[in-house]
Amino acid sequence: MPDYPLAEKTPGQLKTPTGLDFTAITLEAVLDSRVTMEDLRVTSEALELQARIAEAAGRPQLAENLRRAAELAGVPEERILEIYNVLRPGRATRAGLLALAADLEARYGAARCAALIREAAESAA
C-alpha cells in the first residue's frame, strides 16, 4: 500500500472540507484562528482513498462503510443524529424509512446510505 498513511506519504494532496491544504494545518494557523474545528474533518475524497486502501487489503465491508461515510461527510451533524435515531428499533414505519432513504439519496446523493436504510426498512413493521 504505497500511499499509506496518507498524512505521511501524500500530505500535499490532502485537503480539509473547507479547502485548506493539509500542510497548512499548523499550530500557528490554529492560534491565528485560520484553522477551526470545522477544518479538522475528513473529506469525501480522503474517505474514498481510504476505502480503496481497505478494499485492496481485502476488506470489502470496511471499504463499504468508508464509502457510506464519504456520502455523509457533507451531511450536517444534526441530520446524521436524526437519521441514526430513526433507524433504532420501533422509531419509524417501513414507509417512513423508505421516505428517509429517498430524501437522503435525493438531497445528498447518498445512494449507499439509502440502500442500507431500505434494507433496514424490510425488517421494520
Add this chain to the structure above:
Amino acid sequence: MPSSKRYAARAGREVNRDSFIEEWPETGLIVTGSPYDPAPSVAIHDGRIVEMDGRPEAEFDILDRFIALHAIDVAVAEAAMATDSTALARMLVDVHAPRPTVVRVFAGLTPAKIVEVIGRLNVVEMMLALQKMRARRTPSNQAHVTNRRENPALLAADAAEAVERGFAELETTVGVARYAPLNALALLIGSATGRGAALTQCAVEESLGLRLALLGLTSYAETLSVYGTEKAFRDGDDTPWSKAFLASAYASRGIKVRFTSGTGSEALMGHAEAKSMLYLETRCLMAIRGAGSQGVQNGSISCIALPESLPGGVRGVLAENLIAAMLDLEVASGNDAMASHSGIRKAAKLMLQFLPGADFVFSGYSVMPRQDNLFGGGNFDADDLDDYNILQRDMQADGGLRPVREPEVLEVRRRAALAVQAVFEEMALPPVSDAEVEAAVRAYSSEDMPERNVVADLEAAGEFLRGGRNGVDVIQALARRGFRDIAEKILTVQKLRVSGDYLQTSALVLPGGRVLSAINDPNDYQGPGTGYRLAAERAAEIDAIPQALDPRAIGAEPAQPPLRLEETGDAAAGDNPREIVIAVGPAFGGALQATLLGLPHARVLEALIQGVEEERLTARVVKIRHTSDCGFIGHAGARLSGSGIAIGIQSKGTTVIHRRDLEPLDNLELFPQAPNLTLDSYRVIGCNAAKYAKGEPVLPVPVQIDNLARLKYIVRTTILHLKETEQVDPARRPQEVRARHA
C-alpha cells in the same frame, strides 16, 4: 463447614469466592455446544444466501439477514462450507497457510461452521492461531482512566502516566453522565502530556459520545454494542442497520470506531434463545464485520464472570477473540472487568491474550486503583503494574507497556495537572487549585484529592457543551499558557481526522504522530523467524525494570566493623587435642565482608571463637584457598585440627562442623540456610564443635526451616558464592591468618 482442616483452608481461598455453576443450555448458560445450536449449512441461489445454518431465508431473524447480506463472501462460501472443519482448524495453526489466505477462506463460513471449526482447537492451538491471525503485527494496549470524584487534575495526571507507560489508547467514562465533557477534556490534555499522544475516548450514551468526538474532545469510540439475538439487540435499542449507520457517521468525521460484543450478554439479558454463548458471539462478530467496523472489543468484557462460572469459559473467551481476529477485525481482547477473586486465575486467563499478543491486550487496563475504576473494577489495576511489567520481562512478551521510574512519572503527572489547571482557567471553568495539582501528582486514589464543587463543575460542563467549546479551543488555551508541546501533540492527532488514516483496521498513533495499522504493519506471522519479534531496543526497554539491581554491586557493601585476615604462611597440622580449627572460605574477611544476611564477618568469627572458648577449648583460624565448597573447606580444616574437629564457614555464612575421618561431603552438622543463622547460632556452633572434640553428647544446633529462604536469597547467594569462587587458588595451601579487626 468442612470437617477436614485442609478443606476448610481451601474454602477460605480467593478462588472459592468466585461463583461456579453447571451448564443450563435452555437459558443460554453454556459456553459452547448447546444442543440447541444449529448445525452448519448454507444454500446460495443467484448469489444470494437463501439458507444459513439450517434456517431458510423466510425464517431469518434480523441478525441472520444482516449476516447473510453483508458478512459472508458468497463467492467462496460453498467451497469453504464444504471443507472439513478439522482441515479448516488446521489452517489456523498451519504456519504454511498465510493469514490472508485463511481470512479469504473463513470469509465464506456461517456462524455455526465457525463455531464448529473453533471447537477443534485446544487453548494452546488457539493461542498460536491468535498470534498468527491478529490483524496488526505489533501488539499494544489500552488503559482505563477514571476516578470516583471525577477530579480533572487526577484524570489528566493518570492519563499522562498511562501514556508514559506505553498505553496507546485511553478510555474514560463518567459516574455522573453530565461530567462527560470535562472528563473528556482532562483526558485529552493528559493524553498529550507524556511521551506521545494517545487516542482517547469517553464511554457515554451514543449520541453524546458522537458529539464529544465531533467537538474534537475524543478521537475514537468503542461503545457500539452488538448482541447475538434479535431480542437482546432490540433491548439494546439498536438494530444491525442502525449500528452500521452510526459507524459510518463516526467515520464521516474521521473518528475511529470499534464495536463491542462479548459472550454472556444475551444470557444476562434473558434472551439467549437456548443458544451457546460462543455461537451468539460469533453472530455478533459477523454482524460487526458486516457493518464494516474495523474492529471490536470483545472477550466477554463486563460479563466476564458469567462465562468464568461455566465449564470452558476462559477457553470460550479466547475463542471469541480468535474468531474476531480470523474475521479480520481489530481485537481489543477484554481483560478489563473483574474476572475472578483469585490472582492465579486472573493471571492464567491473561496469559491467553498476553502471550499470543493482541491488537490491544486489554480493552482497558485500570491505571488507577480498583476503587477509582468506574468501569466496574478492572481485572488488573495500578497495584498490578509492576507485576505486568515483570511478566513482560519474564516471558519476553510485548504486552504494550514499558517500565518507568518514579521521577519520570511524577514529572508528567505534574505537568498534566498544571496544564489542566491552566486550561480550566483560560476557558473560565471552575478553578483547579494548587492543592489539587499537588495532590494529583502523588495521589494513590481520588480519596487523596481535595473535594471539588460538584454543582459548579456540572454547570460548567453543561455550558461547555452548549457553547460548542472544542479541541481547537483547548489547543489555543494550552499554547497561550505555555503548554505549546501539549498543544502541538493534540493537533497532531486532530490532523489525522483529515487524512482518515486511523480509520484503517487496528490503527494506533505512535509517539511522534505516525499511524500504525494493519495496512502498514500487517501481521505476517508464519512461524519462527516471522511476525512480531522483540527488537533489541524494545527488549532492553522491557528488561530495564527499576527493581533490577546491578549484580556487580551485590556483596560489595562495606561491613562495620571491617575484618582483615592477613595470610601469614602455610598452615601446619595441629597437635593440640583441645584445638578447634575455624576454616574460613577464600573471600572471608577479604573480598567479602559480611554474610548473606549482612552479619559482619568480624562478628561471626568472634561468635564462633566465643563458643569454642566457652567450652574451654582454643580456636585457630585458617583460611582455605583451594576450594569454595563448604564441605571441602570444613574437611580441609578438620585435617589441620589437633582435635580433628573443625568448623568450616563460607563467606556467605553457610557453616559445617566437620571431622577429619569423614568423607568431605559428609558432616557432623550442616547449616545450609545461612539466612536463618544469627550471631548466637554461630556461638552455639562453636560450643558444639568443642563438645564433639571433647567427646561429650551434643544436642544439634536448632535450625529454623524457612522454605522461602531460597526464593529470597538465591540471587545474593549465587553472587556471594561467585565472588568467593573468584578468590580460589587451587595451588594454594591453607593459610595461617592474623585477624585484624577493629
